[in-house]
Amino acid sequence: MLDSFMQPGLILIVAGIAALIVPDSVRKVIMIAGPVFTMAAVIFSDEDKLAVMFGLIFSLISLIAAIYNLNVKDRFELAAEAVYAGSSISVVFADSWIGMLIFWEVMAIASWLIVVSSRTEAASKAGFRYLLVHLLGGNLLLAGIVIKLASGSTMIECLTGNADAAYWLILAGVAVNAAIPPLNAWIADAYPESTMGGTVYMGSFTTKVGVYCLIRIFAGSELLLYFGVFMAVWGACMALIENDLRRLFAYHIISQVGYMVASLAIGTPTGIDGASAHAFNHILYKGTLLMCAGAVISATGKRKISELGGLAKKMPVTAYCFLIASMAIAGFPLLNGFVSKSLIMNAAAESGFHWAEILLMIASVGTLMSVTLKVNYFVFFGKCEKDIEVTHVPLNRKVAMIMGACSCIITGILPNIIYSLTPNQIDGHPFTVDHVTQYVQLFAAAAVAFVMYLEHMKPKDKITLDTDWFYRKPLKICINTLSPACDSIRCFVGNKLGDFFTCANEYLHNPRLMLEKWFRVKPAKPRNCLEDDDVLQKPAGWLIAVNFGVLVLLLVFVFANI
Amino acid sequence: MQNKKRMYLLLLIVIAVALTAEILFAHPHHHMIWNVIPGADIIIGFLGAWILIFLAKKIISALFQREQDYYDDRGGEHHAG
Incomplete structure (x- = not known):
């Protein structure tokens, strides 16, 4: 049992706790050294390849995000981020159900602290909702794990093929973290309210830990294929109309996690490799996109696409890093998204899920339009009449964004880096003529449609309702109505009981009164006792x-x- | 308008090159209709883009988009009566 707790993630957790007490200069060293030592511990650990792959990418993005956050002074935020990253790695390396559950809950609390660390009213409210949803997920997981423990199973195992209560409870608990609809709304609700650096951490860990657990516990569950494909298409559609920059990327996380869920649901070695490789690549390009979005929001003070425009000349480093990462997320050849999408498409085609293959291709088109074309055009490269004031982007942030963009290119040009890390080491053969021409044709044709509709592609300044509507509107109204009703019932019952006890008290003090009242006994002559x-x-x-x-x-x- | 024309021209050149490359050099590993017929991906990309634009801009936007202050407390209290 103790082995479950002695893992690489602990280094980051300890670094996070230390960051609370040490002086600023030492804290900077700790924040960089923590991920580096964790990465070394992951590389030299004797866990299976899947855990090592996730541990490696988690520690790499922790390092890049720590560099991005070097100018942040808030020690509580930095501590929460390090503990969050550490607990995520600990979930990945946990062997037992109990170990997984404990770090799962630590993750929920630490990520909630990151959401509220921007110290705004909106963040506090979104953080509260975030915490409630994740505690619900944690409790579902706990209930499932208790059933597993009661049946004598202490170590994490694949549950595919079961259909008992433990299966469904653990699936629901993990589905909350993987943002599988209808348990997805927290992501677009909480992520945009967090701090700039906090969003980079959050976009990288919670959902990918969910994907990791789905791979380990539910690989090959065909039901998840339908959810995955739906997430991929629906996330892209939501991103297409979204106006808030970070909310748009939150929907893209759902869309990209959809690819992973669909791939792991196929369950073949290619499918498992596709899901893990896509998680790895996704963390790199989504981290870069979120870092660039954070840099834009910090530099301009604006978070809506409709208020931004023409920033490429004023923020060239951010703009080009964003361009590279946005091409990677769509799946342009020679960038890392293409490498892992090839595996996923191969998995769907080999297993005969041709409908999934077509829909995932259409989702790629959606990603192209909503990030690569829409954001690049309306925020960075399109014409803009507005003169937007831009402040300086700190050097450490530029370095972190460049690191992220370079990692997208390196893993895109040398796909064997990724393929050698995957659990089954299956080669996706991404650079065959048919793969490359397929994506070029797909994207060029979609770009024609985008240009045709260009005048209407600018998002409206509105919010899009999601499943959080159910607990933000009807549930709120329900509670606001039920609460006074319950209160009046309580008052009524309380008053009646009060009357009864007053009356009973009188009779108990002087039982003769009862005789006088009920049996019409002649009242005693009043006298002074x-x-x-x-x-x-x-x-x-x-x-x-x-x-x-x-x-x-x-x-x-x-x-x-x- | 001039910009748009340039964009169309560029995209058509890209499509033409990709299509030629596919016809001359591609050896598809899978044998579904969109793997075998050259240029099928152009149709999937173009139609897929329009389907998504229609879904997002016409249906989801009309059904699920609200004003920015939709969730503000004032609105909630008003609803709660």
């Missing part, structure tokens, strides 16, 4: 007199005998 010597004095006097007489008789009897 303190002045009436009959009440207590007479019987007491008689008792003393009798006792005295008995004592005298005893004495006479005793002395007479002597």
